[in-house]
Amino acid sequence: MIFGKKTLRIVAAATVVTIGSLGAYVAAQSAEPKEKVIKITAKKFNYIPGEVKLKKGVPVILEFRSQDVLMGFNLPDFNVRADIVPGKATRLRLTPDKTGTFVFLCDIFCGTGHEEMNGKLTVVD
Amino acid sequence: MSKPIDRRDFLKLAGLGGVVFASGLPGVTLGAGQDDFYFVQLSDAHWGFEGPPNPDAKGTLKKAVAAVNSLERQPDFIMFTGDLTHTTDNPVERRKRLSEFKEIVKDLKVKTVRYMPGEHDASLDNGKAFQEFFGATHYTFDHKGVHFIVLDNVSDPRASIGDEQLGWLAADLKQQKNDAPIVVFTHRPLFDLYPQWDWATKDGAKAVDMLMPYKNVTVFYGHIHQEHHHMTGHIAHHAAKGLMFPLPEAGKAPTRAPLPWDPAQPYKGLGFREVDADTKAADNKITEFPVVKA
Incomplete structure (x- = not known):
């Protein structure tokens, strides 16, 4: 099933967002992921880890959990974002289609250190 | 006709915001004997901020008030385009900062002062x-x-205008003629200036689409602490400098952290702009001034 960009679908306790190789669609999945899962913790005011390295064309699942308040993961260069709701896992399937270093950030204003809450995604061949 | 604001007055406002003349706005045609008017845009005072990017954190807003008060010809009104205060997680402290800000700007001679919030x-x-x-x-x-x-x-902490307010905007615009001079104030840019630094409004494009049928629209905003000029179709968007610290150009630094204070060149990176226009051509002319008088 294909949804519009940035459409999320809650599946059980997890939100799964799939970004196609062209970043052109988002779909939901309910099956357990086969891809490598990279766990990322969001807490005031950091992503841990703050740097993620991926290979171009290799799909992964980014799994976010917030330790305190509502956060918003945003990776503008891949046109993808998702809410990170405390108490729930937010899963995002990503297949990077370009190499380089890209900024991801929190896009829901979460407090005094909000503007420093960002990280780096590096994609290599 | 009132005496026009002169270059010396502009320099008094160096680094403190924007000066906007009605005659510099598209669609404004002054009749014979009709006074031009101007307003001052001040932005991003961040009252409550403390840190090395501005050793004069307690004094800059007061200097801005004094500078505006010293203008020989006073503006018709002043618009603060948000981030009056620096954020705090403490609601009591937030109110204290808002109260202190209000107390300081009470000294403005111009009594028509309008406000809007920043994030x-x-x-x-x-x-x-x-x-x-x-x-x-x-x-x-x-x-x-x-x-x-x-x-x-x-x-909305998600940086959205929201459907309810967009509906309100649509209803207001319906009352306007197609060629009415319209000025929009926002805090964040309505267009995607640099989403990597959250310099955007998630549903800003919807507002721009609503404004597009109107021939004479100008947008003034803050948030990015620097001059910036951008066109979406025929609509000009102008960003004002801040009153606390400048930020780097979009993407020109690893992060959007404030630029360091340079004791040798205080207020470096700040400045101000004059907006004037050929009213017949409905075409803005932007003149940039350095912050330090040469």
Whole structure:
């Protein structure tokens, strides 16, 4: 099933967002992921880890959990974002289609250190 | 006709915001004997901020007030385009900062001062504290034939205007003629200036689409602490400098952290602009001035 960009679908306790190789669609999945899962913790005011390295064309699942308040993961260069709701896992399937270093950030204003809450995604061949 | 503001007066405002003449706005045609008017845009005072990027954190806002007061010809009104205060997680401290800010700007000679929130003022409590001190976060007013629209794109911490306010905007615009001079104030840019630093409004494109049928629209905003000029179709968007610290150009630094204070060149990177226009051509002319008088 294909949804519009940035459409999320809650599946059980997890939100799964799939970004196609062209970043052109988002779909939901309910099956357990086969891809490598990279766990990322969001807490005031950091992503841990703050740097993620991926290979171009290799799909992964980014799994976010917030330790305190509502956060918003945003990776503008891949046109993808998702809410990170405390108490729930937010899963995002990503297949990077370009190499380089890209900024991801929190896009829901979460407090005094909000503007420093960002990280780096590096994609290599 | 009133004496026009001169270059010396502009220099008094160096680094403190924007000066906007009605005759510099598209669609404004002054009749014979009709006075031009101007307003001053001040932005991003971040009252409560402390840190090395501004060793004069307690004094800059007061200097801005004094500079505006020293203008021989006073503006018709002053518009603060958000981030009056620096954010704090403490609601009591937030109100203290808003109160102190209000007390300082009370000394402005110009008594028509309008406010809107920035995300630092409003995003942690959906604008509740701001409204206690300054009233509505979105509203309209008319002044000498110009229709002004204040849009709130910060009270939602997701940086959205929201469908309800967009509906309100649509209803207001329906009342305007196609060639009416319209000025929009926002805090964040309505266009995607640099989403990597959150310099955007998620549903800003919807507002721009609504404004597009109107021939004479200009947008003034803050948030990015620097001059910036951008066109979406025929609509010009102008960003003002801040009153606390400058930020780097979009993408020109690893992060959006404030630029360091340079003791050798205080206020480096700040400046101000004059907006003037050929009213017949409805075409803005932007003149940039350095912050330090040569």
